[in-house]
Amino acid sequence: DAMVIQNPRYQVTQFGKPVTLSCSQTLNHNVMYWYQQKSSQAPKLLFHYYDKDFNNEADTPDNFQSRRPNTSFCFLDIRSPGLGDAAMYLCATSRDGTGGTEAFFGQGTRLTVV
């Protein structure tokens, strides 16, 4: 059974039109992450939540926001998608964020901007 679920798997949005990607987890993990993976590149961390504490990466554009209303759900909001935001967006969770615990990844949402 899937433990980290991302919806939708594929999302097409118009240039400049806000879009929200969702992630849910059944693991009751404290930490949830959002990574951006552009074609043929390494996944890059955008931000993460440790419980309710939001941690933004220094180079994450302001266009990207996140919400975590409860333990199970986390959302990625792109306020004004540009063509350069087309990518695979990966959600991941880990129990407590320490080095030895496994990060579980969802299947990803592939975002296309037209």
Next chain:
Amino acid sequence: GEDVEQSLFLSVREGDSSVINCTYTDSSSTYLYWYKQEPGAGLQLLTYIFSNMDMKQDQRLTVLLNKKDKHLSLRIADTQTGDSAIYFCAERKSYNTDKLIFGTGTRLQVFP
């Protein structure tokens, strides 16, 4: 910088061993990981090694760590067609335990 480097492609014959290499940047990294990504899918953790270890073996997988050279390798014994995927190494920085720095990924192709 934060670059974790891997060779882009590796092609092996079914039944042979595969060795995927990675060089990382931070000698103080605490954990190093290998992830597998199949087409259109998320990342699956294969194995990880703590920085005070030189080697870790898990069934067909052997991880070697050379801290002096900041070099990590993943050996897959008896490579199968189902092993065809992209393999990412990742390091966890010691000063920020929540962040993984991924390599560029190595595409492994297994042919019969």
